[in-house]
Amino acid sequence: MQKKVFQIFVENTSGVLSRISGLFSRRGYNIESITAGGCEEPGFSRVTIVASGDDESLEQIEKQLAKLVDVRSIKVLAPGESVYREIVLIKVKADASVRQNVISLADVFRAKIIDVSVESLIIELTGDQGKIDAFVALLEGFEIVEIARTGIVGLGRGIN
Amino acid sequence: MNGADAIIKCLEAEKVDVVFGYPGVAICPFYNSILESDIRTILIRTEQNAAHAASGVSRLTGRPGVCAVTSGPGATNVITGIATAFADSIPLICITGQVDSSLLGSDVFQEADITGAVESFVKYSYLVKDVNDIPRIFKEAFHIANTGRKGPVLIDVPIDVQNAQIKQFKYPETISMRTYKPTVKGNAAQIKKVARELAKAKKPIICAGGGVILSEAEDELRMFAEKHGIPVVSTMMGIGSMPTRHPLYFGMVGNNGKAYANRAMNESDLLIMVGARVADRAVSQPDLITRDKVLVHIDVDPAEIGKNAGPTIPLVGDADNIFLDLMKEDFNCEAEELVETLNGYRDTMEKKRTPNPEFVDPAAFITRLSEKMQDNGVYVADVGQNQIWSCGYHVVKNGKFMTSGGMGTMGYSIPAAMGAKVAAPDRQVIAVCGDGSFQMSMMELATMQQHNVPVKIVVLKNNYLGMVRQYQHFTYKDNYSVVDLSGSPDLEKLSAAYGIDFLRLYDMEKCDEVIDAFLKEDKSMILECIIDPMDLV
Known part of the structure; x- marks a missing residue:
């Protein structure tokens, strides 16, 4: 199993996200995270998907995504040539006795x-x-109450 | 002009001649507006068959067939027909009425989320929210359905959108889609590579799939094969891409195909797989078509290439264009010896049947029937043992062979044959089904009569769901479960009830005579052939 990060440029049509996520469940692909939001071009969105699988299924994921009518382009964000970021919010139990340690x-x-x-x-x-x-x-040493992660967004480095 | 009028204008602009469907309140504005048009309407007896009939139109004309049904159960009934078309890449436009858009999502009477329900069976779907989008949506829908890897497109139109006034109707002349651009022209470097490999090959074979027929590349395939003397086999969906008795054609591959066709394919040193998915029934062991050979996979859908077998040379594009480009390449291919070898295989490996003389032998019957059919006749096989016999023994001359290959939908043949006959009234159209598949669509006898669609129907009667019975024979040692068709109607009386002429054939003695009577006039006819219930394909 390996992971790949796909950046998909899609038109904002109704149902586009369900078309993308439906493809993963229907064909039995593994999705680790999916994030979607606006981008530089009005009417379009960038979707970042982290998927896992063997070489063959990752290749199929890319081709099947590319085939969707709403998808304009799809790129693989390779680790060395791209930057990824994710936001996490973590709620930790911390009364006065441990607050400073957590901070x-x-x-x-x-x-x-x-x-x-x-x-x-x-x-x-x-x-x-x-x-x-x-x-x-590292925070496991304290009592974590809740974690919410956004899943990653990414961009390729440089122009083109 | 309201939305429904606009939809009809779009269909007229797309040169649609006929709409198959079933009305209900939510599609009534559409069916009201169509009265003002020359477009023919045909009232089908159940919605699934509206999609099958549209599929028949599409396969005869090369343009998307159109069906229109109401919301809720009308829409859900049509799903099997859509899925059948999707599996075989048949372009359809399926218009569904929908409840008032202000009520969407509130589970009102006859509301079903049809765009959601068909998501995995359509190439694309639209829910029309603004009446002014109708011209663009229809233009796009026809374009999407009939380009690239073809397939069904569903357009769901709420009743208030059908009734709303459109500001200005202008059917777009061009497509401006920013996301959808299928590749149809083959990569020049890859084409040269194929030519170089063909020049080296000693045992080249072409395996033609349904994509050859969908891209209307039959002539180009034949010319290319003839130019270089390359033998051709086909998948089930590719039957008809070459005339059956062409000296270079060696039958259908697959677990229900000809043993010599499989052997030819597996022993080749260069295999051109064109417009075929390499799916399990055609190629049960994908490693056999990649081992020790150059595999060239040509498909308009890049996702099919490498999905089931890794090719040496992937080639994305339309079969039509690619054969034309390949014919421009200058190379010699020495395959004469191969053709001799394959003729030898055919002579020794053709399955020997031992038909029971007390019954009609479906294999011999089908061959005789197709020999006597008009050269450009249309033969629609249903699903079951009848389909496998049809694939094995029907002789395509210059006509069409149609069947539900991918989905294997029983009941396909009669409505699809009706669609074909409506699209090509001058051609002979014959549906061949079993007694199980006949009963799945026999309500359409009324449609044939009402709308004067003279389809000829052969029913191979064995009182069993034969294909499943055969499976239970081998897999469950004759422990038959739910395959007995007792209770089926007397077809002679049924035909009389519908006012359709009827013939029955009990054995092979009068075969020619009965077939002649069956084919003589261009009118609806049912021919029942009594076959051995224990026969195996």
């Missing part, structure tokens, strides 16, 4: 504290998946 850890990762309550903190971190995984692993 120090967040500082090391340049994460932001975006909400503080008597018993908990919400931390925001942006980074690639490796950085986020490492941060979450």
Whole structure:
């Protein structure tokens, strides 16, 4: 099993997301994350999909996605030639006794504290998946209440 | 002009001659407007058959067939017909009425989310929300359905959109789609590569699929094969791409095909797979078509190339264009010895049947029938044992062979034959079905009579769902379960009830005489052939 990041440029038609996600479930492809949002061209969106599978199924995923009528283009974002970012929000149980420890850890990762309550903190971190995984692993020492991740977005480096 | 009028104008602009369908409240504005048009309407007796009939039109004309049904159950009934067309890449335009757009999503009477339901069976679908989008949507829909890898497109039109006034009707002359641009022209470098490999090949074979027929490349295939003396086999959907008795044609491949065709394909040193999906029934062991050989895979759908077998030379494009380009290449191919070898295979490997003389032998009957058919006759095979016999023994001369190959939808033959006959009234159209598949569509006898569509129907009667019975014979040691068709109607009386002429053949003795009577006049006729219930394909 390997992972691939696909960047898909799609027209904003009704049902476009369901056409894309339906293709994954119907053909039994694995989807790890999917993010969609606006882009530089009005009426179009960029969708970033992280999919996993063997070489053959990843090739089929790319071809089947390219075949969708709403898809204008599809690119594979190769690791060395692209940047990926993901945002994670983590709610950690942190009363006065451990609050400072959590904040120090967040500082090391340049994460932001975006909400503080008597018993908990919400931390925001942006980074690639490796950085986020490492941060979450370190926070395991505290009591994590909830995690929400956006899934990655990515762009190829340079022009073309 | 309201939305429904605009839809009719779009259909006229696309030169649609006939719409098969079934009305209901949600599609009534459409059926009201069509009265003002010269477009013929045919009231089918169940919606699934509207799509099959449109498929018959499409396969005869090369243009999308059109069906129009109402919302809710009308729309859900048509799904099997859409899925059947999708599996065989047949272009259709399926118009469904929908409840008032302000009520969408509130589960009102006869509301079904049809665009959602058909998502995996259509090439594309539209839910029309603004009446002013109708001209663009129809222009796009016909374009999408009939270009690239062809397929069905569904257009769901809420009743209020059909009734709304359109500001200005202008049917677009050109397509301006920013996302959809299928590749139809083969890559020049790849074509040269194919020519170089063909020059080296000693045992080249072409395997023609349904894509050859869809791109209307039959003549180009034949000319290319003849120019270089390359033998041709076909998949089920490719039957008819070459005349059956052409000296270079060696039958259908696959687990229900000819043993010599499979052997020819597997032993080749260069295989050109064109317009075929390499699916399980045609190629049960994909490694046999890649091992020790150059595999050239030509398809207009890039996703089919390499899906089931990794080709040496992938070639994306329309079969028609690619054969024309290949014919411009200068090379010599020495395949004369191969043709001799394959003729030898055919002589020794043709299946020997031992028909029971007390019954009609379906194999011999089908061959006799097709020999006596008009040269450009249309033969529609249903699904079941009848389909396999048809594939094995029907002789295509200069006509068409149609069947539901991908989905294997029982009941396809009668409505598809009706569509074909409506599209080509001058041609002889024969549906060949079993007694099971006949009963799945026998309600359409009324449609044939009402609309004067003189289709001829052969029913191979064995009182069983023969294909399943055969499967249970081999797999479950004759433990038959739910395959007995007792209770079927007396076809002679049924034909009389519909006012259709009827003939029955009990054995081969009067075969020629009965076939002559069956084919003599251009009118609806049912010919029942009593076949051995225990016969195997």
